[in-house]
Amino acid sequence: xxxxxxxxxxxxxxxxxxxxxxxxxxxxxxxxxxxxxxxxxxxxxxxxxxxxxxxxxxxxxxxxxxxxxxxxxxxxxxxxxxxxxxxxxxxxxxxxxxxxxxxxxxxxxxxxxxxxxxxxxxxxxxxxxxxxxxxxxxxxxxxxxxxxxxxxxxxxxxxxxxxxxxxxxxxxxxxxxxxxxxxxxxxxxxxxxxxxxxxxxxxxxxxxxxxxxxxxxxxxxxxxxxxxxxxxxxxxxxxxxxxxxxxxxxxxxxxxxxxxxxxxxxxxxxxxxxxxxxxxxxxxxxxxxxxxxxxxxxx
Numbered sequence: 001x002x003x004x005x006x007x008x009x010x011x012x013x014x015x016x017x018x019x020x021x022x023x024x025x026x027x028x029x030x031x032x033x034x035x036x037x038x039x040x041x042x043x044x045x046x047x048x049x050x051x052x053x054x055x056x057x058x059x060x061x062x063x064x065x066x067x068x069x070x071x072x073x074x075x076x077x078x079x080x081x082x083x084x085x086x087x088x089x090x091x092x093x094x095x096x097x098x099x100x101x102x103x104x105x106x107x108x109x110x111x112x113x114x115x116x117x118x119x120x121x122x123x124x125x126x127x128x129x130x131x132x133x134x135x136x137x138x139x140x141x142x143x144x145x146x147x148x149x150x151x152x153x154x155x156x157x158x159x160x161x162x163x164x165x166x167x168x169x170x171x172x173x174x175x176x177x178x179x180x181x182x183x184x185x186x187x188x189x190x191x192x193x194x195x196x197x198x199x200x201x202x203x204x205x206x207x208x209x210x211x212x213x214x215x216x217x218x219x220x221x222x223x224x225x226x227x228x229x230x231x232x233x234x235x236x237x238x239x240x241x242x243x244x245x246x247x248x249x250x251x252x253x254x255x256x257x258x259x260x261x262x263x264x265x266x267x268x269x270x271x272x273x274x275x276x277x278x279x280x281x282x283x284x285x286x287x288x289x290x291x292x293x294x295x296x297x298x299x
Contacts, residue, residue: 011035011052013043015061040069047079053129059088067103074104081132083125253296
């Protein structure tokens, strides 16, 4: 019989070859592939190798009985979803049915087999198997789509983080350059005996206007929170003793800026940054051996 336009693979586990012949007669009008195992142990091996659509499992078999075989198959991720029909001519009471179902069987056939009942139950179970496969395929497709979306999101975040780091470095380079210009103008003013004092003051004011670190931080913070939403809020809530400048340093550490770059962006000396980082470690209850950068990166 075909389900969804494909032939089915059926595994028969039974120690009596006569039962196999009976089942083959029932399926004579169909082109299903039939596999045979004389005991539960071999049934488990074949199920793992061939991944049949349905297993018809005899209860009483040598080496490993059907119930133990079902339990083993249900523990294996490869075979956990294969529908199994328990077949027996002895264990036919209600408690037996309950045991089979609780172990993992999906249906129950009594021997000797009735051809109409056999075909009906097998057809229903094959449809159940097809539904399992369809659901697993849909789940796989959904997971693949989710993985691709996450990959795109990560790629986008990485791009934004690179842009953020570039912007911070640009601010750093701008601040460093303008600071050098201010120093050079002061030197020139001294060399010329304040000959161009009014012009020097005007230029100095214009340069200092571009050295507005608070404005640079506001712009940086806005873009930073797009890339690392909630980070600064989490830092503030977790470590309430941190100053606003220390929170700013945490943000710079988060994007991987080095001490010299942080010093320029916060308008302090490199030695001051080292001291500031040590204070941060203490406030965050880190030991001298702990890496502050690793800790910040994990937040």
